[in-house]
Amino acid sequence: MKTTYSYEELLKFDDPFEYELGLPLKINNLPSTVVEEDIPDSKTKLLEKLAEGYSLIIQKPQIPNEKVFAALQLLGENDFMKLYAVNEKDFNEPLWDLLYESEYNLHWTFFLLIEMTGVVFELSYTGGETRALTLSGLNANTLIHLRLEVDESVTCRWG
Template structure:
């Protein structure tokens, strides 16, 4: 299965990322296109994208996760959440297991991002407003959300 939505088609949806595409985050800037597709293996795709220079961004609650997150760069935090960045060299099997286990946890969000420069991350629960991580300033970028258990991906592209 492969479905592609153009910018014009996305404009017709009430909330394309919650109801149509189902991303675990909010995006302030509507992408040029969104592609949903079945992939052979989520884990293999994740490793390939990390090798291509993508960063894995993880938002998680401030609850302790010990050794898994100890060596990862912290991008931001607030009183409720922490935001980490993972690359090819910092990714571990233990982290894969944890992400797979937490895939449907409403307090977690993770996705691949091609370029981090200039992207604005607004952590969830900031000021009690929302439960979703919000991204903005995604100029000429690619964001990939992997659905680990069902081996699917959602790719958002900005031109």
């Protein structure tokens, strides 16, 4: 199954990301298109996108900090959360296992992003507020959220 939403269709939804698309993050500006589709295998898709130059962005709670995160690039942190970027070279089987196990854990968020330049990441609990990771500055970018357990992807494109 493959469903494509245009910018105009997204405008008609009350909250297209949370209720219609089920993304585990907030995005400040609507993409020009969104494609929801079934994929043959989430892990294969993830590895393909990393090989194409995408970065895997992971937000996770501060504690516990598994050993698998020690070598990863830390993008930011606050008192509650840490944000990491993973490239193809740093991705490994223990990280895959942890992502698969943590897919539905509260405050865990992960997705692929083709371009990180200019993107602003606002971590959960910033300023004492309880909410999801928020992204802005996604001009001409592509974001892919993989639903690992059900082998689905949501691709958001700007520009």
